[in-house]
Structure formats: structure tokens, C-alpha cells
Amino acid sequence: MMFLPEGSRDEMGSVVNKRFHVMEVFRKVVSTRGYQQIATPLLEYATTFTNEHVGMKLQEMMKWFNANGDIEVLRPDWTIAIARALSTQPQEPQKYAYQGSVFKLNTPGVEFHQIGIEMIHIPDLMGESESLLMAQTFLKQLGVGSCIIELGHTDIYESLAQELSLSTVAAENLRQAMHDKKKDEVYQIAKANGTIETAEELAALVDAFGSIEIIAEYEQRWENRKDLLEILQHIKQLVAILQQSGSEDILVDLGRVKNQPYYSGMMFRGFLPSSGVVCFSGGRYDRLYEQFGNSVSAVGLAFDVDVLVDQVQDSEQKETICIIASPETIAYSEQLRSEFPDAIVDVQSEPINREKYDKVLEIVNRNGKNEVVEK
Numbered sequence: 076m077m078f079l080p081e082g083s084r085d086e087m088g089s090v091v092n093k094r095f096h097v098m099e100v101f102r103k104v105v106s107t108r109g110y111q112q113i114a115t116p117l118l119e120y121a122t123t124f125t126n127e128h129v130g131m132k133l134q135e136m137m138k139w140f141n142a143n144g145d146i147e148v149l150r151p152d153w154t155i156a157i158a159r160a161l162s163t164q165p166q167e168p169q170k171y172a173y174q175g176s177v178f179k180l181n182t183p184g185v186e187f188h189q190i191g192i193e194m195i196h197i198p199d200l201m202g203e204s205e206s207l208l209m210a211q212t213f214l215k216q217l218g219v220g221s222c223i224i225e226l227g228h229t230d231i232y233e234s235l236a237q238e239l240s241l242s243t244v245a246a247e248n249l250r251q252a253m254h255d256k257k258k259d260e261v262y263q264i265a266k267a268n269g270t271i272e273t274a275e276e277l278a279a280l281v282d283a284f285g286s287i288e289i290i291a292e293y294e295q296r297w298e299n300r301k302d303l304l305e306i307l308q309h310i311k312q313l314v315a316i317l318q319q320s321g322s323e324d325i326l327v328d329l330g331r332v333k334n335q336p337y338y339s340g341m342m343f344r345g346f347l348p349s350s351g352v353v354c355f356s357g358g359r360y361d362r363l364y365e366q367f368g369n370s371v372s373a374v375g376l377a378f379d380v381d382v383l384v385d386q387v388q389d390s391e392q393k394e395t396i397c398i399i400a401s402p403e404t405i406a407y408s409e410q411l412r413s414e415f416p417d418a419i420v421d422v423q424s425e426p427i428n429r430e431k432y433d434k435v436l437e438i439v440n441r442n443g444k445n446e447v448v449e450k
């Protein structure tokens with residue numbers, strides 16, 4: 076395209092209106108739930124996101140060298156930027172909300188609008204349920220209705236995979252096969268690098284998704300594995316809180332692999348019931364704070380604003396009025412606005428596009444007096 080780098084785009088009118096509407100509703104919901112707003116700069120050092128505690132990939136970031144030879148990036152992720160900002164904050168419960176763009180080179184589009192929440196120093200179940208209850212409340216207020224919540228946990232797959240001795244390449248292949256739910260491939264890689272029992276467990280894990288009833292099935296299957304049973308117990312507690320709060324559509328994916336390198340523990344996603352599109356994604360990331368030498372309970376989620384924008388109506392339902400003015404009547408038109416406090420009033424000069432308005436008013440000067448006539 077001329078004048079814009081690939082992936083960048085201009086937006087006008089309704090899309091922008093709807094985005095502001097989504098953000099306004101979000102701001103109201105988070106402020107009534109006790110969140111503070113946070114904003115971090117668009118420009119950061121790459122190492123904030125690529126260091127060993129975080130592990131995002133440099134090749135997926137928008138980046139360049141600064142004058143000192145350091146690599147700078149456009150914010151690729153809010154969660155990590157906020158962890159950096161909060162690392163010097165007092166060790167007490169804190170809840171933050173944010174809205175702004177993230178930039179990713181690995182996904183078509185480059186710039187993505189997100190709104191989200193992050194919480195630190197809040198007990199695990201409390202933080203996880205707050206994330207999801209806030210999400211459901213927000214979606215309801217937005218008129219999108221409640222979404223389907225999917226729960227997963229990083230440590231089920233990871234504790235089973237740990238029983239294998241995997242090269243870096245095999246580990247990545249296994250993770251990808253697990254992600255793609257390729258059962259045969261998972262079994263083959265696991266068998267080649269460990270015992271048949273572990274290979275069978277991992278292959279069974281590929282199928283461990285669906286309604287919450289499957290939790291009971293895997294409780295039996297893993298009756299001798301205390302670590303996995305504890306995870307299932309935790310998931311059940313979270314499910315109970317969500318159900319008591321009116322969320323009916325809850326799914327689990329016990330074999331889910333993490334979609335962010337920093338997740339450790341519960342992970343969640345929200346799907347739109349109408350299309351199955353993911354509208355939010357989040358999880359627990361206590362270990363991300365270890366780089367700052369602290370042990371911190373941390374959890375949050377982010378909404379894909381571009382997905383939500385497709386779901387909302389343009390909220391401007393007001394009457395549109397056009398006042399046709401001339402240089403002599405501009406000042407009078409401005410006064411006239413106050414007579415239509417609930418309408419959208421546009422002052423224009425001829426020619427106008429009549430189609431755009433519910434009502435067109437013209438100011439005519441009769442005997443030195445301004446009169447308003449409807450055209």
C-alpha cells in the first residue's frame with residue numbers, strides 16, 4: 076500500500092467510535108471494581124521481554140537499534156511491561172487496568188488493541204476468579220453477553236513432559252504436537268524419549284478437553300498422582316465459584332500448553348458463543364516476578380478489542396441535525412446548538428449531503444432578524 080508500512084492501517088468513523096465505546100464501558104467496570112489505571116510507554120528495551128525469565132521471541136517484535144546500540148521495541152505485551160513497572164512498588168495487593176496497542180510481527184495486522192487487567196499480591200483463587208468475574212461482568216455490560224470460559228493449567232502437561240528426557244528440538248516438537256492436538260505424534264515423540272506409560276499418559280492428555288465432567292474421569296485416571304489431583308481440585312474450586320456467579324458455559328482443556336512463555340499455573344480463555352472466536356486470554360504468571368527477586372502472586376487477562384468492536388453496535392442513536400450557515404450566521408448557529416441538547420448538531424455550508432441528517436435547518440435573515448426554517 077502507498078504511504079503505510081505493511082500491516083498498518085487507517086480507521087475512520089464507526090470502528091473508532093465503537094472502540095471508544097468498548098473502552099468507556101471497560102473503564103466504568105474496572106473503576107467500580109477497585110482497579111487503578113496504569114499506562115506504560117510504547118517504547119521499551121527488548122531485554123525486558125526477551126530475558127530468560129520472560130522468554131518472548133525477539134524475531135516477533137517491532138524493533139530497531141538506538142544510538143547506543145541497544146535494541147528497542149514497540150510494546151509487544153502489556154503483562155511484562157506492567158510487571159517491570161510494578162517491580163518497584165510496595166508489596167501489597169494491587170489491581171491495575173490498562174488500554175492500548177501491542178505490536179506483534181508473527182500475526183497478520185501488526186498492531187493490536189488490547190484492554191486488560193493485572194493483579195499482584197492477591198491469593199490465587201481470589202485473583203483468578205476476580206479476573207473471570209470481571210470479564211463476564213464487562214461483556215454483559217457491553218451487550219455481548221456472557222462468553223464460554225475455558226480453563227487450563229500449565230503444570231499438567233509440564234509435569235508429564237518432565238518425565239521424558241527431551242532435547243530442545245524434541246521438546247519444542249512435543250509442545251507443538253500437543254498444541255495442535257496431534258495424538259499420534261505426541262505418543263511417538265514421548266515414546267522415543269521416555270517410558271510407554273508416560274507416552275500413554277501424554278497421548279491421553281490430548282483428549283482431555285471438553286465439558287467439566289471430564290475432570291472426574293481424569294481424577295480417577297490420576298488417582299495416584301498427588302500433584303495432578305491438586306491441580307484438578309483447584310480447577311474444581313474455580314469452576315464452583317464461576318457457576319455460583321452465573322457462568323454456565325465452562326470448558327476445560329487439561330492438556331493445554333501455554334500460549335505465553337511466562338504462564339505458570341491456571342490459564343483461561345473466553346470464547347464468543349456465536350462464533351467461537353477468542354475474545355480474552357489470560358493466566359497466572361507468578362514466576363515472571365522472580366527476575367526482580369520477589370515471590371509474587373500475579374494473574375490477569377487481556378481482551379482483544381478488535382474482536383469486541385465487531386460485536387457491538389455503533390451506539391450513536393441520536394437525532395442528527397444540520398444547520399446550514401453562512402459567514403454572517405456562524406455565531407448565531409453556535410447559539411442555536413443549545414436548543415438541541417440531545418441531538419448531534421452539525422453546522423455546515425451548502426452544498427451538504429442531505430442523506431446524512433434527520434433534519435436540516437436553514438437560517439434566513441428576514442428584515443435584519445435571524446429565523447430558522449426547516450428545509
Ligand SMILES: N[C@@H](Cc1c[nH]c[nH+]1)C(=O)O
Nearest residue numbers: 154356357358375376377
Ligand atoms: N498478555 C497476555 C494476556 C494476559 C494478561 N495477563 C495475563 N495474561 C496476552 O497478550 O496474551
